Amino acid sequence: MNNDDHSQEKWQTKLDDFLAQSSPSLDNKVVARTYEQDEPIGNQLDDLQTIEQALHIEEHLDEIGLQAVPEALQNKLSQITKSDHSSANDTIEHKDNVIKVNFNRKLSIVALAACVTMVGILNFNWSTPSFNNQQPSLAEINQAQQDLAIAFNYLSLAKTKSTSQLTQTINLKVHQPMMKSLLKPLTIFKES
Amino acid sequence: MNEKIFNVAIKDHQQRIYSLALYILRDKTEAEDITQDVFTRLWKTIEQVDMSKVQQWLSTVTRNACIDRLRKRKEFTQVEDDVQVTIAHQEPAGNFDHNQLSHWLKQAISSLKEPYSSLIFLCDVQQKSQDIAAQSLDLTTNQVKVYLHRARKELRGLLEEHIYE
Amino acid sequence: MKNFLLTLFILLSLSPAIQAKEISEERGYVSFDNLEADYGEPKVMINLNQSMLGFVSKLSASDPEVSELISKLKAVRVQIYSMNNDDKPALDLMTKVAKDIKNKNWMPIVTINEKKEKVRIFTKLTGEIMDGLVVMIINEENDKKEAVFINIIGEIDPEKINKVTDALQIDTGL
Numbered sequence: 174m175n176n177d178d179h180s181q182e183k184w185q186t187k188l189d190d191f192l193a194q195s196s197p198s199l200d201n202k203v204v205a206r207t208y209e210q211d212e213p214i215g216n217q218l219d220d221l222q223t224i225e226q227a228l229h230i231e232e233h234l235d236e237i238g239l240q241a242v243p244e245a246l247q248n249k250l251s252q253i254t255k256s257d258h259s260s261a262n263d264t265i266e267h268k269d270n271v272i273k274v275n276f277n278r279k280l281s282i283v284a285l286a287a288c289v290t291m292v293g294i295l296n297f298n299w300s301t302p303s304f305n306n307q308q309p310s311l312a313e314i315n316q317a318q319q320d321l322a323i324a325f326n327y328l329s330l331a332k333t334k335s336t337s338q339l340t341q342t343i344n345l346k347v348h349q350p351m352m353k354s355l356l357k358p359l360t361i362f363k364e365s
Numbered sequence: 366m367n368e369k370i371f372n373v374a375i376k377d378h379q380q381r382i383y384s385l386a387l388y389i390l391r392d393k394t395e396a397e398d399i400t401q402d403v404f405t406r407l408w409k410t411i412e413q414v415d416m417s418k419v420q421q422w423l424s425t426v427t428r429n430a431c432i433d434r435l436r437k438r439k440e441f442t443q444v445e446d447d448v449q450v451t452i453a454h455q456e457p458a459g460n461f462d463h464n465q466l467s468h469w470l471k472q473a474i475s476s477l478k479e480p481y482s483s484l485i486f487l488c489d490v491q492q493k494s495q496d497i498a499a500q501s502l503d504l505t506t507n508q509v510k511v512y513l514h515r516a517r518k519e520l521r522g523l524l525e526e527h528i529y530e
Numbered sequence: 531m532k533n534f535l536l537t538l539f540i541l542l543s544l545s546p547a548i549q550a551k552e553i554s555e556e557r558g559y560v561s562f563d564n565l566e567a568d569y570g571e572p573k574v575m576i577n578l579n580q581s582m583l584g585f586v587s588k589l590s591a592s593d594p595e596v597s598e599l600i601s602k603l604k605a606v607r608v609q610i611y612s613m614n615n616d617d618k619p620a621l622d623l624m625t626k627v628a629k630d631i632k633n634k635n636w637m638p639i640v641t642i643n644e645k646k647e648k649v650r651i652f653t654k655l656t657g658e659i660m661d662g663l664v665v666m667i668i669n670e671e672n673d674k675k676e677a678v679f680i681n682i683i684g685e686i687d688p689e690k691i692n693k694v695t696d697a698l699q700i701d702t703g704l
Contacts, residue, residue, distance in 0.1 A: 188388050200467050203474075203489045207521035208432070223435050227389045231428050239384040246383065246397045250375050253401075253408050254368045314585045320576040321586055321600070322698035324608045327678055329695040331649055331665045332688070335640040398635045406657035437637060 184240055188230075191237045197229035204228060367411050374419050375404060381420070382427050389431040399434065403427050473523045480504065481516035488513055553579065553605050558654045558662020558683035560631055565611050565677070568619035573676070574610035578603075580684075595690070596697040604684035613675040617668055620677035624650060624666045627679075631664060646670040653688075660686045 197205070205224035230237065309317075382403055387396035403426050407414060414422055474485050480502050487498040488509075499509045553559055566572070578586070580603070587600035613620055628650055632638070640651040647669055654662030663686050667678040 184387070185391065188391075199490065200470055202492075203470055203485070203520075204524070206485075206489045207517045207524060220436065224432055227428050227432055230388045231385060231424055234381065234385055234388075234424075237384075237388065239380045240387055242379050242383045242400075243393070243397065246400060247379065249397075249401050250379060250404050251372075253375075253405050254371060309582065309585060314582070314589060317578055317582045318586045318589055318698065320578060320608070321583070321606060322695070323574060324576055324578075324606050324680060324682070325691060325695040325698055327608070327610075327667065327680060328663075328665060328682075328691050331640070331651060331667060332691055334642065334647070334649055335651065394633075395635060402656055409657055409659075434635070 184238075188237055191233065192226065192229075195229070195233070197225040198232070201225055201228040201232065370416055371404075371408055371411055374407065374416070374423075378420055378423050379404070382423050385424060385427050386431055389428065390434060395434060399427060399430050403430060473520060476523070477516060477519055480512055481519060484509065484513045484516050485520060489517075553683065556604060556662075556683050557656065558604070558681070560627060560636075560662070560664050560681045562607075562609055562627065562679045562681070563623055565609075565619055565623060568616070569611040569613060569677070572609050572611050574608060576606060576608035578606040580604045583684075590697060593697050596694050599687060599690055599694055602685040603682060605682075607681045607683075609679045611677045613668075613670070613677050615675070617670060617675070617677070620668050621648070623677075623679070624648065624668060627664070627666065628652070636662070636664065653686075660688065662686075663688075 202225055205221055205228060208224050379400065383396055383400045386399040386403075387393065390396050390399065403423060406426060407419070407423065474482055474490070476482075477485065483502055484498060487493045487501060488495060493501075495506055495509045495513070498504075498513075499506045502509070504512070554561070583600055583603045583606065587597045590597040590600060611620065628638075631652055636652040636654050638650070638652050640649055642649040648667070650664070650666045652664040653660045661684060663680070663682040665678070665680040665682075667676075669676055669678070
């Protein structure tokens, strides 16, 4: 824990030192302004400075130095292609319980594969609703369908409520002020 | 084949992308999340990405995702008691090589019609206030605000076109 | 041989835990505390796993689009409680979940805070794909006072929610 805190402070100190000694280039400042949002959120200046700093850090990343990637993240990244493959499979199958172990000997890998397969088969029997059959009964599936209908009913309800609130909010906070502001230039034009 | 290319991209760039996210967000959990998101996005669109420029692609997507995340942090902490509906955000785009930026920017700014070009030059390049820009260009401050907003949007459009051509 | 048997034994004993842990490791998974102590048994409790959803999607084969949508879901979890006159436990849970998932980078989509209705909707995005959805509703309109907690895990297309609802309602006669 202490080492973690210490190393965390180290990279932050390094970053802060770098940012204190240099500021975003003019080019980055100009580009940052093109990211201005259509609907300003909070402090616009804060937003601009954030973007400028992000561009600046990106440009000088090598100078600041790179941090080691945590092992957990490395594992997750290596799983990206694998999770894509398994989601394409038939939904009746369960995903293999993936257990990461580094083995050097082929025989150990074969033994592990045999274990995982056996575990997968045994799990399949435990997890299906009917222990005796491979598939759930029609009644069970119908019940599941009704359950899903209930769930989606509430989702639709929530969606309808938000749409109605969105319309009201747009009216109140966007449409009406916009109508007011549109009248202003006409007034100025008239005066000049 | 795609999988091999993708795995090489992870090996070559994960440290850089994670570091970039970490420095912008200053939060390890969020940085890990963004890194995973970015590489997942790369995997899903790998056929459309020019792998010779993948470092640039990854950096830009990461930077934009982090900026979005920072904005979301601020939006969420500003929730008030009355009704608030968050409209789905627009992804900022833009992918450029910092080395060529200066040259390209000058050209792009010059290509904007007036008064957009002058406004970008006065307010963003020369960092003059909007009042001074208004006086220089014989506009009202309101007009400067509106035109400047449009000018920046147009410049950003040019930036996107330039990157994806 | 001894090592093989030992490994097998360990894996078998761990397997239910591994299986149980699986859905909770999904990016779109969110845990809801049990409110039975405050409200009694939930009036609706739904836990559909990917296997069952697969079967349901086959029942909707007459509409391929709906069938495909359902087949992309990994889990559907719903808890609905009748609140009686005390909305505090439900409100506390809503606040707690909102705070927890905000820290895990879920994106807030909708926040409604009206006197008789509170709604929170969050999504988890991977790139441009929504692979997690949380909907929390506290409704005190009319005589119906209920707290609804929904977690959908898997690829969700919010544009098509109404279409799926309509199709399911026709199929089930609800």
